[in-house]
Amino acid sequence: MALDFxxxxxxxxxxxxxxxxxxxxxxxxxxxxxxxxxxxxxxxxVIVDTSASMAYPPSKLTAAKQATVAAIDxxxxxxxxxxxxxxxxxxxxxxxxxxxVVADSRSRAAAKQAVRALRADGGTAMGRWLALADxxxxxxxxxxxxxxxLTDGExxxxxxxxxxxxxxxxxxxxxxxxxxxxxxxxxxxLRRIAEAMLGTVDIVADPDGLAADFRSxxxxxxxxxxxxxxxxxxxxxxxxxxxxxxxxxxxxxLTGRRVESGPRTxxxxxxxxxxxxxxxxxxxxxxxxxxxxxxMLASRVSLVGPSGEVLGQGRVLAVWTEDSALxxxxxxxxxxxxxQAELAEAIQDGLEARKSGDVGRATAKLGRAVRLAxxxxxxxxxxxxxxxxxxxxxxxxxxxxRARVADADEMTLDTRSxxxxxxxxx
Amino acid sequence: xxxxxCPECSSPVASQDRFxxxxxxxxxxxxxxxxxxxxxxxxxxxCGGEEFDADGFCEQCGRARPSARDRVEFVLPGVAGVSDxxxxxxxxxDSMAFGRVRGRGVAAVVCDGVASSERAEQASQTAxxxxxxxxxxxxxxxxDAESSTTDSVVAANDAVGRLARPExxxxxxxxxxxxxxxxxxxxxxxxxxxxxAYLVAEAGAARLTTDDTWAAQLVAExxxxxxxxxxxxxxxxxxxxxxxxxxxxAPQTVTFKVETPGLLVLCSDGLWNxxxxxxxxxxxxxxxxxxxxxxxxxxxxxxxxxxxxxxxxVVVQLRGGHGA
Numbered sequence: 001m002a003l004d005f006x007x008x009x010x011x012x013x014x015x016x017x018x019x020x021x022x023x024x025x026x027x028x029x030x031x032x033x034x035x036x037x038x039x040x041x042x043x044x045x046v047i048v049d050t051s052a053s054m055a056y057p058p059s060k061l062t063a064a065k066q067a068t069v070a071a072i073d074x075x076x077x078x079x080x081x082x083x084x085x086x087x088x089x090x091x092x093x094x095x096x097x098x099x100x101v102v103a104d105s106r107s108r109a110a111a112k113q114a115v116r117a118l119r120a121d122g123g124t125a126m127g128r129w130l131a132l133a134d135x136x137x138x139x140x141x142x143x144x145x146x147x148x149x150l151t152d153g154e155x156x157x158x159x160x161x162x163x164x165x166x167x168x169x170x171x172x173x174x175x176x177x178x179x180x181x182x183x184x185x186x187x188x189x190l191r192r193i194a195e196a197m198l199g200t201v202d203i204v205a206d207p208d209g210l211a212a213d214f215r216s217x218x219x220x221x222x223x224x225x226x227x228x229x230x231x232x233x234x235x236x237x238x239x240x241x242x243x244x245x246x247x248x249x250x251x252x253x254l255t256g257r258r259v260e261s262g263p264r265t266x267x268x269x270x271x272x273x274x275x276x277x278x279x280x281x282x283x284x285x286x287x288x289x290x291x292x293x294x295x296m297l298a299s300r301v302s303l304v305g306p307s308g309e310v311l312g313q314g315r316v317l318a319v320w321t322e323d324s325a326l327x328x329x330x331x332x333x334x335x336x337x338x339x340q341a342e343l344a345e346a347i348q349d350g351l352e353a354r355k356s357g358d359v360g361r362a363t364a365k366l367g368r369a370v371r372l373a374x375x376x377x378x379x380x381x382x383x384x385x386x387x388x389x390x391x392x393x394x395x396x397x398x399x400x401x402r403a404r405v406a407d408a409d410e411m412t413l414d415t416r417s418x419x420x421x422x423x424x425x426x
Numbered sequence: 427x428x429x430x431x432c433p434e435c436s437s438p439v440a441s442q443d444r445f446x447x448x449x450x451x452x453x454x455x456x457x458x459x460x461x462x463x464x465x466x467x468x469x470x471x472x473c474g475g476e477e478f479d480a481d482g483f484c485e486q487c488g489r490a491r492p493s494a495r496d497r498v499e500f501v502l503p504g505v506a507g508v509s510d511x512x513x514x515x516x517x518x519x520d521s522m523a524f525g526r527v528r529g530r531g532v533a534a535v536v537c538d539g540v541a542s543s544e545r546a547e548q549a550s551q552t553a554x555x556x557x558x559x560x561x562x563x564x565x566x567x568x569x570d571a572e573s574s575t576t577d578s579v580v581a582a583n584d585a586v587g588r589l590a591r592p593e594x595x596x597x598x599x600x601x602x603x604x605x606x607x608x609x610x611x612x613x614x615x616x617x618x619x620x621x622x623a624y625l626v627a628e629a630g631a632a633r634l635t636t637d638d639t640w641a642a643q644l645v646a647e648x649x650x651x652x653x654x655x656x657x658x659x660x661x662x663x664x665x666x667x668x669x670x671x672x673x674x675x676a677p678q679t680v681t682f683k684v685e686t687p688g689l690l691v692l693c694s695d696g697l698w699n700x701x702x703x704x705x706x707x708x709x710x711x712x713x714x715x716x717x718x719x720x721x722x723x724x725x726x727x728x729x730x731x732x733x734x735x736x737x738x739x740v741v742v743q744l745r746g747g748h749g750a
Contacts, residue, residue: 236488237473287488292514295490297483315481322514 003032003225003275005303007312010333013319014326015289021242022285022298024316025333025423026231028270029278041143042222043080043100045133045174046071046214048093048118049151050085053184055120060181063207064150068115070211071148074218075103082136083111086129086149087122088157092136100136123157126193127166134170144272145174146221147197148214152182155189167196172228175199175271177217180415181207183407187414195252198271203415205408224272227306231268231281232261234300238288241299244268247337248280251344251418267304280423282337283316292320333423336376340420343372343381347417351388351410354401363389363401371397378421384413456502457525457562462551463494493517495547499718500524505532506718507740508725512696513733519546520694520738521601523554525562531609533561534740535578537601538621538694540667549589549599553582553668561607571607571614572679579603579618579677583668590670600669603677604635604692608742613684616677619667622698624707627688627744631704631711634680638666656702662695687746689720696737697728717741 011024046068054061068083075081080100083093094111095101129149137145155163176197178190181204194201204210231254233241246252258266270279285298299316321327350365366389373382374394382394387409389399432439433456437448444454470476475486482491495518498509503526511518519539526532537553539546557578564574582603590598602619615623620637636642640663641655655661666674691707701707701724712723721739728737 236484237486239488290489293511293516295516297479297481297488297490300479300483315483319516321516 003030003273005030005229005273005311007301007303007314009301009314009316010331011316012327012329012331012334013317014321014323014329015318016324016327017292017320017322018289019320019327020286020289022287022316022318023331023334023338024283024299025247025331025337026281026283026301026314026316027278028231028281028303028312030273030275032225032275042224043137043140043142043145043174044071044075044218044221045082045084045100045136045147047084047086047090047129047133047147047149048115049087049124049153050118050120051087051122051124051153052120053153060152060207061118061120063210064181065115065118067150067210067214069112071214071218072103072108072111072115074215074222075108076222077102077104079103079222080140080142081111083115084129084132084136085118086124086126086151088125088128089122090125090129090132092132093118098136100140124151124153124155125158125162126151126155126189127158127163130170130176130193130197131166133176134173137174144221144224144227146224146272147174147176147199148217149176149178149193150210151178151180151185151190153184154186163193167193171196171198172269175221177201177221179204179210179213180411181210183411187411191415191418198252198269200250201415203408203412205412220274221272223274225274227272229270229273229306229311230304231270232265232302232304232310233268233283233285234265234302235285235298236287236296237264239264239298240286241266242284242286243282244284245282245341246270246279247282247340248278248420248422251341251420254281270303280333280337282334282341285316287318290318290320292322295319336423337420339372339376340378343369343376343378344417344420346372347381347385347413351414354388359401363399366401367397367399369397370394370399376421380419380421381413381416384409384416388413454528454530455525455562455566456528457558458500458502458507458523460523460555462521462523462554463498498522499722501718502526502532504717504743504745505534505740506716506721507534507536507738508718508721509738510696510725510729510733510736512736513729515541515736517547518736519550519601520696520736521547521550521554522692522738522740523558524740524742525558527562527565530565530568531607532742533558533565533605533607534692534742535561535603535605536621536692536694536738536740537582537603537668538619538696538736538738540600540602540664540669542597543600543669544594544597545589545599546601549586549669550601552585552589553601553603556585557582557603557605561605565607565609571609571612572616572681575605575607575614575616575679576676578605579616579668579674583672583674586668587670587672595671598670600667600672602664602694603668605677606690606692606740606742608684608690608744610745611684612681613690613744614679614681615690616679618672618674618677619664620662621692621694624691624693624704625682625688625744626691626704626708626711627686629686631708633704634682636678638678639663640665684744684746686744688744689717690742690744691720691724692740692742693724694736694738696733696735697724697739699735700728700731717743
């Protein structure tokens, strides 16, 4: 394995007497050269929405085809791949055999030809698309399994329950990055899929941007050297994990993904890792408070590889003290990411209130978001917010709702609300 | 001829023997272990767990393995000590060491690591070990107790000073110091800082030391009253200590004749904070029990009162001319 993993813990371990909640930011960083990964150890499935709506305007389907072609071009020789067209059913566009094929100049050319011949017709049932991708990946044991899902609409031709059932089944078997093109798709829906599949979600408001995005997703997927890495948390007797969230590069709640793996031990999936990656996780453990002066291991955090090997380890501590100078000190890392999570929540709540016509609540929430974005230096999010509200004073969060907001701006803000600013970087 | 047994190998030895015939141990000198309780870890966690990870955390309840230093008890004939982490501190940074040279007397040292310095427990342990060596050697050689007390402070100060890292001078390991050298008919007490010595006898009790603290200095100069000093935030700010940055060349000392039986109590401020006046100490002091029981009871008094600091008490029996 070409990657080295390092686990670091940032926290204030000092707690006042009787306190039970221990917060820490766990940073996992990889070093080493992912380029040494053999191409044959990766598999890629591109899922393109070909429902009827993709033809209006026609530039959407054209852009989707170009993007898929770009992704195919980005596949290195030896990578196993397939292309799926999604409607109210799912169909393998390439190859014909319904099995992954090895990328080489011939198979890439054939795949591109099949993609260019795609037509838009039919409905949307994303669960079926994912189920087919899962079938395709089934025979592949090598390494990272990655899918790209592109859609332009709502999941109309199956019930939310059907989608949930598929997600429960396929989650953990491959990762999936989701892209919404245009403004007729639902942010919450794609976010749900991306979260379950440990992937990202983003809006591609302008179809012209698709090709570059697909190329970079495919490249990044092939840069993953190690698939199926888990965070293993040991907690002492009487303690429980209140929450475990990835907080950088984006917010992702892993709390519900726990799989018990031993006494007082549970594992949470983190997906695949490439070289020179760094992710932050916010862990909150509730322990039985010990006495003043006592020192406790609140959690042992281990990073566990695909075959159970421990790749790195960190300790979350708790020390009870009556020295309030120590216990009131706030870890800047914990504070920063608590703020970023609050920022995402304020944006989502604010947009929801705005949609339902609750101007007061929307103004308050989005104002709060503006202030949080300003305080944490999250300029990207601040810019997106400014397209939805008129900012009078970012320091106090004084804002007015804009009367006219482009759908794309609102959806971009919603989609990217979970993109956090990294702590302590500029 | 009184028969006893060798403390090392349990072979029978005669009371006048200087060395054990069987194992060669020096029978005239008995002392507490160098390095303190060292690595004698308690086998079990407070929760009953018996497995610990590589960093010493209980695999069951997660708490750090209790340190052997959390509670230390040493007993020698005529002298005993108890050192306790207390209820609020993370570590026990107090240390004690004492020894007895048969036919000569007893030497005892208590040091309290300064909490704001780094490796305070190492500082206090190094100081008591170094000083006890000097004092016991002095006792065996029949040296003058005052000059041997000064020598022990100089040696301890040097040893603690050597623990400092040049790049972290402001947190150089440091500690207080109080010692006693007790022979048949006299006792010498030496101190640096705010660890104290009390004399307790039938007739009453007396404090033998004056604290090297800013507050005590202000009391001496008439700026503060005793009561004001106790509650003043500077009450515990030391004006003298042992360590790289101490500048200490000699302890304060006091020597007195021992004419009647009694007890000499050396302690850290973890005890005297709760019983500052000699009368307070006298009131809680148990009677007619051996030194170890006295030390245990005094530590218990401090624990019951809150145990906010580490508590160390060493009790030396004064025989008042009836043999040390």
